[in-house]
Amino acid sequence: MAPPCFADCPSHPDAGGERALNAAEAVAEACAHLGWTYQRLAPLGDILAANLKWLAGYRHPRNAGRPGLMPAVLDAFAQPRPLLQGAETAGDPIEVLPALFHALWHRQLTTDLDTPSTSRSWSARPRAETAWTGREAAGERPAQRPAGAQGRGSRPLPRREVAGGRPGRAGHPPHRPGRRR
Template sequence: MPGGVSGPPAEGFEVAYTGRGGSQFRRSLADAWAVRFEDVAPVRAFKSYKGQRHLPGLWWSSTVGGHIGYESWLERDHVMLLDFDPSVVGISSQPFWLFWRSDAGKGVSHAPDYFARREDGTALVVDCRPADRRKPRDMAKFEATQTACTQLGWEFRLVGAPDAIMVRNVRWLAGYRHPRHRPEPVASELLAAYAEPQPLMEGASAVGDPIRVLPVLFHLLWSHELTADVSVPLHAFSLVSAGVRR
């Protein structure tokens, strides 16, 4: 492959990461399996400059109660979906550098886009790259990263553009993700109203003025205390039912 990069590597992996206090660490992959990568600082800065192709930014995560960086709108969509995933309890961006040597003996490094920790303790590593921009050199790095994740029992995902309808729905709900959109007694009244599944607007209207009630409903859908099918466009007749509190 171009540049002598190919995978899987001929030698073992090393991992470098930065603690929240700024301390830097580098160790073998085998010694890093217990590191809480969901709590580390990014190993790379999110740079902004005139004329850059992608737009970086910060996503406020309701899962971690703080900001998570992204380097493109594609990454923003995927960190949003991780934030929406009820099984995810921790997220970090640019969590570590992975180092290895190719089968040609050349040193190679790669920093995945996201690390996510699930409620059951399992881990997920995510790289975001549009399908039409996956060059052979990049694919070699993704394949090596998958090999490293497999060694640790982590799941690895290489993702492109997510489903457009789901993204639009979740992006709308994300506008109400902050806890300030869960006032009482409206939240409890909505949970009671949808104890049995019913159309979205019917349940909201039964609780009170939709202008006051709908923001709370959208927050409950974001937090999965209530649930609806986000694979199809949300509308007034979308069926809403009881969910599970995060």
């Protein structure tokens, strides 16, 4: 079994300058002490980074749509097809596209993220048809969450009392009337 890996993925090759390189050395030493490996990865290409950042906006469960919509989306893409054609097959594209992008983010469907993201240039296909690299290519299944576990972004924030005795959300300042945010 391979040791755990800590991956550092900077936004550009010179991100952080000399301080970041010194920090990387310290992190590599700490990882080695723990039996982990450390890798500073090459930055993502501009198109891939932009596409991932955009799709990340659809990661929240609310984008999966109404009950029954996601199965219709997955059925529409049982065979590879252009995004708009599949969205129209599954229903009203205004309703279907957020669910489609949610499925792409969660790797239920896949597309070539190295091409610019336009509805005419992307086509989606079931994940099973994807030529994955790494663990999936070796026949290993990716780690599954325990039943009932929620991923980051879907976990409710803890409740706390804020000024005035009102309940609030941790990490969010209370609203103060008359002050601009």
